[in-house]
């Protein structure tokens with residue numbers, strides 16, 4: 001055992017808990033959501049996962065018209081990729097597929113996602129195909145503008161150029177490859 | 178004003194002992210600061226370049242950082258293993274391009290033994306995607322054949338044909354698998370990664386040396402001669418971890434989820450680059466603390482410089498009064514004293530940079546060998562220039578203290594010093 | 597500036613000069629005191645009578661509370677502090693009682709120091725077809741300083757040698773006014789006269805006005821004019837009475 005190793009082991013121990021959660025994606029921390037960005041050539045997959053509270057301000061089935069409207073608004077924003085990310089125009093990206101898991105929907109499969117009484121998560125993913133992959137050097141995440149309760153995005157990036165962990169905040173919302 | 182510079186130099190030379198000591202103190206603190214920064218950067222870079230083009234690392238469920246450290250950096254030990262069928266299931270998935278299993282646990286004279294498949298040499302990448310090269314020989318093809326890393330070969334003097342035995346475990350007191358010697362069939366070219374410090378053998382070899390072992394010790398009374406092992410089933414039962422490459426990188430998170438949520442066996446798949454960044458977020462705190470402490474040491478050095486300069490002003494009152502009679506204004510006196518302090522700081526920085534070069538140059542091989550850190554001598558880069566600039570700025574600010582004092586003193590003294 | 601140094605007539609003109617150190621009774625009160633250009637003036641007075649203070653005012657290091665100080669035709673009150681420093685560097689050479697030299701500089705560098713602070717002195721040397729270095733060596737030779745001492749650090753010189761180096765430094769580049777503040781009081785009687793002879797002849801050669809301060813009246817014989825500061829200075833009388 002040497003000094004560096006000791007330092008790294010210390011780091012490993014202290015960082016075990018949070019990173020274990022980050023890796024398995026089950027952290028539930030209000031104000032924070034995780035964003036997975038996978039990219040291979042011109043294909044770009046983006047996955048969003050975070051406490052529902054970040055997006056609508058509550059985590060239970062909507063109880064009144066106002067809450068129903070807020071949930072519907074949030075889902076509408078997420079279904080419109082131009083309001084979620086700002087991809088470089090030169091990359092000529094086209095949305096191929098988008099899926100937003102609807103919490104509290106009356107579907108048998110969705111019961112699990114809706115979580116327990118106190119917590120619920122929101123999941124969404126988007127699949128883009130970009131004609132000019134060379135121009136895709138990064139992109140801006142515009143989610144913060146629409147969801148002021150969202151303060152931080154933990155981003156995991158996997159691309160042809162390598163992998164990285166990045167942290168986005170409203171003031172610095174650029175994902176780099 | 179510039180005409181005062183030779184005077185400042187002459188004055189410093191006159192006080193060369195205290196000036197020299199001050200420069201040394203500043204230089205030592207600067208070299209500490211730069212050294213920490215260089216180590217911080219180079220360590221990060223050498224860790225980051227250890228594994229590339231591997232999309233996922235799969236191991237038994239534990240912490241992601243722990244998995245990353247024991248699988249590729251050979252730091253710490255796995256608490257659990259992955260069953261061979263689980264590895265095969267992953268390899269069989271259509272989005273998976275290749276799987277390189279790793280079986281750790283044995284050692285050879287302090288170096289780790291890595292059981293793997295010949296695919297390791299094909300798919301393992303480091304740096305910006307470089308492949309492992311052979312300095313001599315070929316990959317292992319049979320049981321009891323070993324390939325050694327560059328450093329193993331250099332330190333132990335191994336060449337093709339050398340006979341080695343492996344030891345069980347990697348602690349202080351290891352039991353030898355002495356009855357089953359290996360022959361070295363290949364020597365790898367240096368990579369600057371932990372591969373250099375590894376002995377690579379096939380998974381079958383690992384099985385073979387443990388046929389007559391159980392629970393970390395030889396089974397009493399059971400002895401299987403090396404030439405007999407082929408009669409046994411040498412297919413691996415378990416491995417420590419597996420490196421996974423994908424056909425399509427975009428699928429990486431889906432595969433990660435699929436593996437992590439596999440109910441047949443508790444597994445953990447990590448993205449090595451992401452985990453390394455997360456690890457670095459934590460190590461980075463320590464490194465930043467170290468850097469902050471070094472910055473404090475620089476501040477102490479500069480405080481010493483101020484003390485020395487201020488103390489010298491008492492002895493120099495006559496000198497400064499003579500300059501006033503010769504037409505120097507209080508501003509000139511201010512400039513002279515400030516210039517001396519800045520020159521001392523500058524000399525300290527220059528000497529500090531030189532010191533770091535010498536240190537890095539003389540310790541690079543040792544750091545590489547003992548800590549696996551690739552540090553490189555060379556001119557300061559990027560942030561190091563910024564740090565030097567910050568030191569100079571701090572020196573400039575510090576120089577104001579004696580300079581202002583000299584200014585006031587010479588206003589009061591004029592051409593006459595009453596002492 | 598060049599115009600000033602060559603103006604004929606008055607090298608120094610004090611009128612209605614009053615000065616007091618902060619928190620002290622007036623130290624200097626001189627209704628009028630002219631010194632003609634080229635004159636060798638011997639100023640004497642008891643210790644504490646304000647001789648050194650007066651010289652600091654003439655040198656522009658101290659500013660009087662009231663009155664006019666004209667040096668070589670320039671009214672010092674009209675100049676900024678910086679300009680007064682420049683003026684001093686260009687036009688006035690000082691020799692003090694002791695500790696005239698920067699100890700760690702060589703004799704030659706001490707002499708040249710006056711040129712380092714004054715472009716006007718360098719210009720005048722160049723106009724005379726010489727260089728500062730040659731001029732420093734010439735003056736050293738004239739003041740009986742052997743050439744082998746030129747590179748020696750000032751602190752290794754004898755007191756007499758040091759005073760002569762100070763004189764050479766004051767004279768280099770032909771400033772219009774040489775001010776000597778008891779330059780001989782650290783010397784024995786023999787060396788006093790030798791020093792004085794050398795200083796006077798060099799001032800003559802340079803055409804400089806000399807204001808020589810001492811409380812030793814025996815030296816006054818060598819001068820064109822002898823002035824008693826206590827007679828001149830009204831402040832001293834007030835204190836005395």
Ligand SMILES: Nc1ncnc2c1ncn2[C@@H]1O[C@H](COP(=O)(O)OP(=O)(O)OP(=O)(O)O)[C@@H](O)[C@H]1O
Nearest residue numbers: 617618623641642643644645646647648649650811
């Ligand atoms: N820096 C100073 N601060 C306050 N008072 C001072 C200062 N320098 C001189 N004085 C006062 O001014 C008066 C005149 O002093 P000055 O040095 O001019 O006398 P001096 O005639 O040169 O005496 P000496 O012949 O001893 O050199 C003295 O009373 C002295 O105390």
Ligand SMILES: [Mg+2]
Nearest residue numbers: 647648649777
């Ligand atoms: Mg005096």
Ligand SMILES: [Zn+2]
Nearest residue numbers: 283344345346
């Ligand atoms: Zn073993």
